[in-house]
Amino acid sequence: MDWSVIATHLPFLMKGLWMSVKLATLVVIFAFPLACLIAVGRISSRSWIRYPSAIFVNTMRSNPLILIVFWFFFLVPIIIGRPVGDFASVMIGFIVFFSAYFTEIIRSGIQSVGRNQIQAGLSTGLTYFQTMRMIVLPQALRNMMPALITECVIVFQGTTIAYVVGLREFLNSTFLITEITLRPAELYTFAAIVYFVVCFAGSSLARQMEKRKVRT
Amino acid sequence: MTFKYDFDWPMLLEDPYKEWIIEGVTTTIYLSLLAWVIALTIGIIIGTIRMTRSPWLRFIGTAYVEFFRNIPLLVQLFVWFFVFPLMLPHDWMLSWNRLPHIPFITALLALSLFTAARVAEHIRSGISSIPKGQFDAARSSGLTEVQIYRYVIIPYAFRVMIPTIASEFLTIFKNSALTLTIGVSEITSSAKAIEAWSFHGIEAYSVASVTYMTTTATVVLFMGWLEHRLRIPGLIAKK
8 A cells, every 4th residue: 555646646636526526516506496496397286397397307317327427428519519518518417417306305395394384374465475485495495405415415426427428527537547556446445535524524414404303 | 509410220229239238238137136135135234233222233334324325336336346356365356356247246246235325224214214102012912022023013114115125226227327337238338339339329328218217117116016015004195
């Protein structure tokens, strides 16, 4: 074991980690609002909105992320008509894929708020949108917070899949350094530790919130 | 916006593509089924360990779950594939390298250990969802600890856990796509290869997507039926 290889290449690896963080953050920022819209579509009473939303969610959820990434990597340039760069293609694929998972979390969050809450809101003279905004959504958000954070951790873990299309995120950077230095043991162990620390912090936070939710 | 693309669906039925597809589908199903069985076995053990009274066993169970859940599966695959053989004693390493189908074995190992952690969580929450009254009632009717689990808790918990156990099969099924990175020729890698050879990405990826989606639909339907058959009246309320 020769751990100095990590110290030598730390700047390059950290650039990769920064790329992973950036990718995950952008994906969450874009996927969440998209998922809110689809979730509302999912519980809509209009079937021409409800069915397409359901088909979208189920299609995404029954395909592996890696395949979705391949799909988008192939399709996005064809549809747009010119190459858009690896980062954009991968990011679009991730956003579409994870928005389906966020949709299900948001949907169950909204549905976890009892129907009588809506009735109570309406009967005190609030409009439907006021009821949603002031009564349902605050409770829904609190209920789904732990699941949302867990999903953010999964998004971060999912960014490793950008490796397959050669995007230089953390795992890909680690891979490139092993190709040069031929020190897979140290480097992959280091990568595993870094991922563990980040994800463990995230999932511990989710667990704390879950506990607090039970108490209140 | 221009969409220029020449579809050529019949090419999928020609060699070598047809053979790649058949090999890919078989490998995917075979790998996921095997990994699922192993994951269930290990997962049940770890999940039960976490319910025991011994703090040491509980710690081991928790450590296992946290460890495998907080490292991305792709990184775990790489660690098993590139690092694990180097950690073995020299003689073992030699015999490991002599094994046939190393990528497949590595994939099986990584997938099942990873999924076992998820199964363990489901088992634990399944058992904790059982009302305490069930334990008390079983104990007061004179059953021993083993009998309580054998006749009351497990039949009860098993039914509660059917949906999650099934969804874990689908998780493995989808996660098996990651093993293409270490050279397992499952269906996504076949699709990728067809795309690379023919540049007919839409046809190639459609084959893979259809495989995943039909399997998902089949499993979901079958489990819905099974759940209905095994339902304890009044327990799993129909919505």
